[in-house]
Amino acid sequence: MIKKFFYKVFCGFFLGLSIFAPGFSGSIIAITMGIYQDLVRIVSNPFKNLKQNILYCIPLAIGAGISAILFVITFKFLFDKYEKATYILFVGLIAGNLPVIFSEIKKSKFQKSYFLSGIGAFAIALALGIFATGIGQSSGVQGVTASLPRLAFSGLAGGVSALIPGMSVSMVLIIMGVYHQLIFAAESLLHIDFTYLFQFGLFGISAVIGLVLTSRGIKFVFEKFPGFANSAVFGFMIGSLIGIIVQSLQLNDPNFNWLLGGIMIIVGLGISMLFFVMGKAMNKE
Numbered sequence: 001m002i003k004k005f006f007y008k009v010f011c012g013f014f015l016g017l018s019i020f021a022p023g024f025s026g027s028i029i030a031i032t033m034g035i036y037q038d039l040v041r042i043v044s045n046p047f048k049n050l051k052q053n054i055l056y057c058i059p060l061a062i063g064a065g066i067s068a069i070l071f072v073i074t075f076k077f078l079f080d081k082y083e084k085a086t087y088i089l090f091v092g093l094i095a096g097n098l099p100v101i102f103s104e105i106k107k108s109k110f111q112k113s114y115f116l117s118g119i120g121a122f123a124i125a126l127a128l129g130i131f132a133t134g135i136g137q138s139s140g141v142q143g144v145t146a147s148l149p150r151l152a153f154s155g156l157a158g159g160v161s162a163l164i165p166g167m168s169v170s171m172v173l174i175i176m177g178v179y180h181q182l183i184f185a186a187e188s189l190l191h192i193d194f195t196y197l198f199q200f201g202l203f204g205i206s207a208v209i210g211l212v213l214t215s216r217g218i219k220f221v222f223e224k225f226p227g228f229a230n231s232a233v234f235g236f237m238i239g240s241l242i243g244i245i246v247q248s249l250q251l252n253d254p255n256f257n258w259l260l261g262g263i264m265i266i267v268g269l270g271i272s273m274l275f276f277v278m279g280k281a282m283n284k285e
Contacts, residue, residue: 005059011035012063019064019162019169020071020183021093027165035060040163044215069190076187079180084253087174087244088261092268094171094241101234104165108227117228118235125175125239144181144196154178155203159210163218167233175240178203 011030018026030036042053078086105114146154154176161167173179182203185196222229 008035008056008059009063009066012060012065013067014063015060016064016067017071020068020075021090021168021170025097025165025168027163027167040215040219043163043211044219046212068186072183072186072190076183079183082253082255082260084248084251084256085260085264087248087251089264089268090171090174091241091245091248092265092270093272094168094237094244094268095265096269096272097168098234098237098241101230101237104230105227105234108230111227114227114231118231121232121235122239125236126243127239144185144199146178146181146199148199148202150176151178151199151203152206155206156210158203159207159212160214160218162207162211163215164233165222165230167236171237171240171244175243 014029015026018029027036030039038056042056046053075086078089108114144151154173157172157176158169161172162169170179173182182200185200188194188196189200
């Protein structure tokens with residue numbers, strides 16, 4: 001019993017990391033750790049066996065909380081000192097996960113609809129990443145400047161993406177231009193500063209709504225049409241990657257140099273590969 005509890009805390013730690021670190025898909029992590037089906041079941045009908053669901057989620061919440069605190073403190077510092085290099089790190093993290101999604105696509109017999117799905121998702125992500133108010137306007141922001149409707153929509157989008165295998169919540173938030181602001185709000189809360197509590201709460205509630213409303217549909221699509229769905233994820237990731245690169249290059253960061261940028265890309269790719277290897281090892285156990 002105790003062993004299972006601490007294993008779930010461990011799972012929760014990496015699930016929390018997946019929410020904040022672009023390129024890490026929470027659903028892929030949940031799948032590799034063997035808890036994805038349980039999470040989908042709980043999210044799709046949270047009030048059925050409510051007590052059992054709460055007991056199941058407590059250790060996950062503890063682990064997620066620990067990783068959130070560590071991540072927010074670390075990346076708040078990185079954003080303040082090395083903003084451009086931090087986004088370059090994210091480029092490496094996202095790029096490192098592309099082979100994982102491509103391998104999932106290859107498991108299905110190719111159809112023309114897969115290509116159309118990928119192209120459509122690519123165009124949407126690229127448009128959001130380049131034309132939305134994004135990274136380029138987050139530089140130097142010391143607060144939450146996004147409008148309430150935008151925060152609510154970002155929360156819905158983040159909630160929807162949370163259960164899609166291969167999708168990264170933070171990647172979605174980056175291309176929507178609210179990621180940096182939410183990190184700032186979370187860091188403020190850690191310092192018992194409730195200035196942005198309402199905005200952060202609105203985002204969180206919207207994310208839960210998006211998660212619950214779409215959980216059954218996402219599960220159905222990935223079970224019945226895995227090739228089509230994974231092609232869309234692959235296209236969205238590439239479009240997001242290009243959008244993030246374009247916007248990050250527009251940042252004016254006096255502390256940035258290309259040697260540091262190259263190191264960050266290598267670190268990001270290395271972390272992604274390490275996590276992939278860890279997932280495969282856990283599946284064998």
